[in-house]
Amino acid sequence: MDALRDAAAAALDYAATVDDRPAFPTAAAVAGLAAFDEPLPGDGTPVAETLRLLATAGSPATVASTGAHYFGFVIGGVHPAALGAAWLADAWDQNAALPVMSPVADRLHDVVRRWLVDLLRLPAPTGVVFTTGATVANATCLAAARDALLERAGWDVQADGLFGAPEITVVVGAHRHSTLSKSLGFVGLGRRRVVVVPADDQGRVRAEDLPDVSGPVLLCAQAGEVNSGAFDPFDRIADWATSRPGRDAWIHVDGAFGLWALADPARTDLVTGLDRADSWATDGHKWLNVTYDCGIAFVRDPAELRRTFAAVAGYLPSGDGFEAMHHTPQSSQRARQIEVWAVLRSLGRSGVADLVRRTSETAAAIADRLRAAGLDVLNDVVLNQVLVRLDDDATTSALVAAVQADGRVWCGATQWHDAPAMRISVSSWKSEPADADGIAAVILECAARARADR
Incomplete structure (x- = not known):
């Protein structure tokens, strides 16, 4: 001890x-x-x-991503409630696969499911499961969508596989995240066998360009474009999915960080129609600031999850509670809901809304300072993402290198419209709008050095 x-x-x-x-x-x-x-x-x-x-x-060799000065990769800093809960949960070492394996994990799953569905204003029956991250949360939802669509077409994927199955048309946006494509490949629908819808200058799907297709359709929308933070037009997408008799469609939303905008009543303009989807995926380890790894998959009808993931074995008892192993790809699983419960209870409804609002206001304030100093802010800062360029491609790349070498803050490099940019992701509970001046000052010092070195 x-x-x-x-x-x-x-x-x-x-x-x-x-x-x-x-x-x-x-x-x-x-x-x-x-x-x-x-x-x-x-x-x-x-x-x-x-x-x-x-x-x-x-x-000493850790990246201080849980500190106050890290703005890379949409990585949140661990909240004290999550950290303390993680320590307890690790000591408990619970397997959350079945209620008989952990009554506390079972009860907290039920509580957290109810809280999350209420907080995010999703349909009341929505099923909630925990995975390793948004990639697997996406794959979980897409597998359930695949099986549901094909069952409606008279095909049992779990019994007969995909060989000879009716065709599903997969529709994606041009700015879909790479991990969504990875998930499509993982569930056998293909990374490239998709219909790609053009995007506007912020990365949003152009609803007017949605294709004229029939038969089973899986449309993948996005809440929070990974660079700009933009949101697809969900109402128009949902109208398209239901516009013609006989259309059999499933709408899935990849909302790795953007789904949390549903918790902020002030952002209804971004999320209108988002509740009309059939499934949603997000991360708890991004904006909710729990420890890695914690993805969350939401499916409107939880029975769709059980059809895809149920496992049968003689040693597995049947029970009345929620059986996580029959609703997720994994059987044994750590009790991620413990940390989620701790943060939700500590912050409350208003605290989660404030977390989204405060970090987004910090991002907007940083953008204002940099724009006023002559840097190019490339996106409409509607959430927590800021895209910046300095003069030209070479100087922008030099700025990113200078910021990362300086070490006082850390921001990542990205590509935006085929040109380099610096991405500032404000995702930590520690960030405040009052910090914007100091963060911008560091970036502007590095910008001056990058220009001087050119």
Whole structure:
């Protein structure tokens, strides 16, 4: 137990000092990882010594993504409620596959499902399951959509596979996220066997260009374009899906971070019609700021999940509670709902709305400062994403390199309309609009150096 107490003390020290660490580890800290390069011990090592090495060599080489100065990859900083719940949940080591394996996970799943459906204003019966991230949450929803559409066409995928099955037309936007394509490939619908709808200058699907197709149709929309934060026109998409008799359509929404905009009543202009979809996918480890890994899949009819993922074995008991292993791709699974419950209970409805609003206002304030200083802000800042260019391609790339080398803040590089840009993703509960001046000042210093070096 002394080893665990020491590890807990090291973790507390890290959490208390992470805001003072550089956003990216120094070269010396990364070099210090050489301490791990050793032969596998023949007789083992004392637990206390092992954990001490992990803390002393590992902590300095971490990316301070849970700190206040990290704005890359839409990565949120872990909320204290989530961190504390994670520590307890790890000590409990619960398998959330079946109620008999963890009554506490079972009860918290029911509570969290009800809270999330209410908070996000989704249809009341909606089923909620937890996965490793939005990629698997997307795949979970797409597999359920595939099986539902084909069952309506008289085909049982789980019994007979996809060979010889009726054709499903998959419709996607030109700015779909790469992991949606990955998920389509994973469930056997194909990454390239899709009808691509053109996007506007912000990455939104052009509803007027939705195709004239018949038969089973799976349309994948997007809440929060990964660069611009833009939202597809959901009402027009839903109208298209139901516009002709005989159309059999399923609308899925990839909302890895943008789905949380549903929690902010002030953003109804972005999310109108979003509740008309059949399934939705998001991450808890982005905007809700729980620890990695936590994806969340929502399906309007939970029976669609059970049809796809139910498993039968003689040793598996039947029960009356929600059986997660029969509704998700995985059987054994950690109880991700524990952290989600802790954050939702700690923040409450108004706190989650404030988290979305506050981080989005911080993004808008950063954009205003940079635009006023002469940088090009490329997107309409409707959420938490800011796209920036400096002069030309080479200088923009130099700006990204300068920001990352500086270390006081960290922003990522991206491509926008076939040209380099810097992406600023404000996703941490620690971010405040008052921080915008300091963040912008660092970026502008780096911009001056990038221009001077050209």
